[in-house]
Amino acid sequence: MSPAPARPGLLSRLELGGAAAAAVVLLAVPLVAAPFQTITVCYGLVFAIAALGFNLLLGYTGLLSFGHSAYFGMGAYVVAMLVKYLGWTSMEAFVVAGILGSVLVAGLFGLVCVRYTRIFFSILTLALSQVLWSLALKLFWVTGGTDGLRVPTPTLLVGSLAPTSDKMDFLAYRYYYYVLVLFVVSVIVMWLIVHSPFGKALQAIRDNETRAEFVGVQVRRYRWIAFVVSGAFTGLAGTLWVPLNGLTTPDILYWQFSGRIVFFVVLGGFKTFWGPILGAIAYNYLETYAVGFTIYWQLVLGSVLVLLVLTMPQGLAGTVDALVRWLRRPALT
Amino acid sequence: MDTLVVQILNSLFYASILFLIACGLSLVYGVMRIVNMAHGNLYAFGAYVAAWVIGLVTDSLHWTLLFALLLSGALAAAAAGAVLEPLLLRPLYKRAEEYQLLMTFGLLLILEDVMRLLWGPHPLTASALSDALASMSILGVTYPVYNIFVIAVGGVAAVCLWAFVYRTRFGVMLRATSQDMRMASALGINVKRVYVQAFTLGCLMAGLGGAVVMPISGAVLGMGVDALILAFVVVVIGGLGSLEGALVGALIVGFVRTIGITYFAEVELAVLYLIAAVVLFVRPAGLFARA
Numbered sequence: 001m002s003p004a005p006a007r008p009g010l011l012s013r014l015e016l017g018g019a020a021a022a023a024v025v026l027l028a029v030p031l032v033a034a035p036f037q038t039i040t041v042c043y044g045l046v047f048a049i050a051a052l053g054f055n056l057l058l059g060y061t062g063l064l065s066f067g068h069s070a071y072f073g074m075g076a077y078v079v080a081m082l083v084k085y086l087g088w089t090s091m092e093a094f095v096v097a098g099i100l101g102s103v104l105v106a107g108l109f110g111l112v113c114v115r116y117t118r119i120f121f122s123i124l125t126l127a128l129s130q131v132l133w134s135l136a137l138k139l140f141w142v143t144g145g146t147d148g149l150r151v152p153t154p155t156l157l158v159g160s161l162a163p164t165s166d167k168m169d170f171l172a173y174r175y176y177y178y179v180l181v182l183f184v185v186s187v188i189v190m191w192l193i194v195h196s197p198f199g200k201a202l203q204a205i206r207d208n209e210t211r212a213e214f215v216g217v218q219v220r221r222y223r224w225i226a227f228v229v230s231g232a233f234t235g236l237a238g239t240l241w242v243p244l245n246g247l248t249t250p251d252i253l254y255w256q257f258s259g260r261i262v263f264f265v266v267l268g269g270f271k272t273f274w275g276p277i278l279g280a281i282a283y284n285y286l287e288t289y290a291v292g293f294t295i296y297w298q299l300v301l302g303s304v305l306v307l308l309v310l311t312m313p314q315g316l317a318g319t320v321d322a323l324v325r326w327l328r329r330p331a332l333t
Numbered sequence: 334m335d336t337l338v339v340q341i342l343n344s345l346f347y348a349s350i351l352f353l354i355a356c357g358l359s360l361v362y363g364v365m366r367i368v369n370m371a372h373g374n375l376y377a378f379g380a381y382v383a384a385w386v387i388g389l390v391t392d393s394l395h396w397t398l399l400f401a402l403l404l405s406g407a408l409a410a411a412a413a414g415a416v417l418e419p420l421l422l423r424p425l426y427k428r429a430e431e432y433q434l435l436m437t438f439g440l441l442l443i444l445e446d447v448m449r450l451l452w453g454p455h456p457l458t459a460s461a462l463s464d465a466l467a468s469m470s471i472l473g474v475t476y477p478v479y480n481i482f483v484i485a486v487g488g489v490a491a492v493c494l495w496a497f498v499y500r501t502r503f504g505v506m507l508r509a510t511s512q513d514m515r516m517a518s519a520l521g522i523n524v525k526r527v528y529v530q531a532f533t534l535g536c537l538m539a540g541l542g543g544a545v546v547m548p549i550s551g552a553v554l555g556m557g558v559d560a561l562i563l564a565f566v567v568v569v570i571g572g573l574g575s576l577e578g579a580l581v582g583a584l585i586v587g588f589v590r591t592i593g594i595t596y597f598a599e600v601e602l603a604v605l606y607l608i609a610a611v612v613l614f615v616r617p618a619g620l621f622a623r624a
Contacts, residue, residue: 134602
């Protein structure tokens with residue numbers, strides 16, 4: 001169940017096939033599905049980027065953050081501030097600024113958090129994210145308080161693709177492909193990171209901190225870098241999320257949003273590379289339909305989480321993996 | 334001078350509630366090494382049950398009897414704890430601690446909606462209790478007697494809990510288990526039973542906290558989550574697993590909140606979380622960490 005395949009750096013045939021099939025499906029979505037469906041997938045892709053970033057910490061470094069809402073929210077609020085106070089409209093500028101903003105916060109919070117592990121790490125990340133939340137909530141003359149800040153649809157590709165009059169249409173085609181490209185880039189970059197010597201060092205830290213230290217890994221510095229990279233991915237997700245939602249409120253900085261990111265990753269399975277992506281998209285569907293179906297959607301989600309922890313601790317990806325292994329088991333002779 | 338007295342009493346009031354919540358959180362962590370994220374919702378559950386029970390009989394009973402009914406909230410939360418621990422947490426003790434945290438997070442979501450399902454979206458309250466006691470004069474200021482009652486409950490609970498943990502046979506078993514679960518088990522202590530008892534006791538305190546605060550602030554959806562976050566701050570400052578820490582942490586947070594609300598309302602919460610972060614930074618295991 002190690003995230004690394006037998007041949008480091010190479011995709012297995014199965015993974016390659018799966019990735020190709022997924023790419024075809026994702027490319028075809030806006031052409032065959034209704035705009036609402038496409039936008040739902042788009043949300044899923046955005047959350048998948050956050051989940052990828054989060055899993056660099058949980059799956060690869062062994063640190064459970066309960067404060068990733070801070071970086072997602074930072075990515076979102078940076079965009080909202082730039083729109084409100086500087087009148088920026090270019091999505092590229094937002095992406096750069098959003099990543100820089102979340103890197104700044106993650107760098108700062110990381111300095112404190114990576115000194116600890118296990119439950120103290122979780123609580124500390126939670127407490128620090130709550131600082132940002134309470135500021136966003138209380139400093140309403142800057143952040144709009146609970147009303148949040150509106151964010152109009154941005155222009156794409158250095159202003160060459162202006163928002164069309166039909167916002168839904170714009171989001172479901174142009175913006176969808178924009179997000180898809182950034183999603184693919186994120187997946188590739190993260191794949192390279194976790195299969196690099198740096199990624200291997202993180203896994204060594206996760207598996208045995210003392211041994212990693214003894215073979216010369218600078219544990220705290222590596223954790224800090226992982227923390228910042230994780231925050232950058234999550235911040236990018238927040239930045240991409242804002243135009244979809246059209247509004248940012250303190251809710252996305254609240255610790256329950258962090259819990260949601262944790263949920264994505266556990267649902268998908270944090271011991272695999274692909275699990276978090278799968279989990280984010282699946283969760284997004286689950287929530288979209290649970291919210292539409294009943295006002296007791298927290299009950300549905302909570303029950304799913306409880307069942308998952310009790311019966312499927314490896315998540316969706318782990319279960320699929322076990323199934324594949326079972327199908328490929330050597331025949332009894 | 335007058336405002337100072339009121340501020341101090343308000344701080345003690347907050348601290349009393351916070352202690353009732355945080356001591357259970359700390360106890361459960363100390364014994365079982367689990368941070369129960371659903372703990373705040375058991376506090377809310379206590380508030381709802383007490384409000385509901387008292388609401389049923391409020392006209393037919395004398396108000397002094399209604400005070401006894403506050404205990405219904407504590408007992409209901411304890412009963413819930415006694416069911417939840419063996420059912421949902423016991424299967425996870427051998428797994429990585431992430432799973433335990435996730436399980437209690439799932440429980441938090443479920444309990445939140447169960448309360449909405451049972452009692453609807455509107456707040457419940459039983460202000461007959463706080464109204465019945467009116468106000469009294471302390472050191473020249475008038476102050477609601479019910480708030481004094483809550484402070485007293487917190488104080489009595491702290492003393493009882495201390496006596497229970499440090500002066501009874503059960504307390505010895507509890508402390509032995511928290512120090513070394515395997516050794517305790519080898520010496521013949523039924524660890525499973527100690528776990529369920531500790532969890533139930535923690536929930537009882539939380540439920541009591543919810544019940545006594547209810548006549549003032551009502552039983553509201555979301556109160557559990559808010560309380561949980563403050564209780565985290567308390568136990569982080571005081572030291573997870575330490576009862577003395579929970580008491581001192583509750584007093585610190587109680588006073589900072591009261592000062593904060595008066596002088597820096599905008600950043601009051603931020604200041605609290607920052608204090609917690611600073612304490613963790615300086616003394617990772619909290620002010621009253623056990624060796």
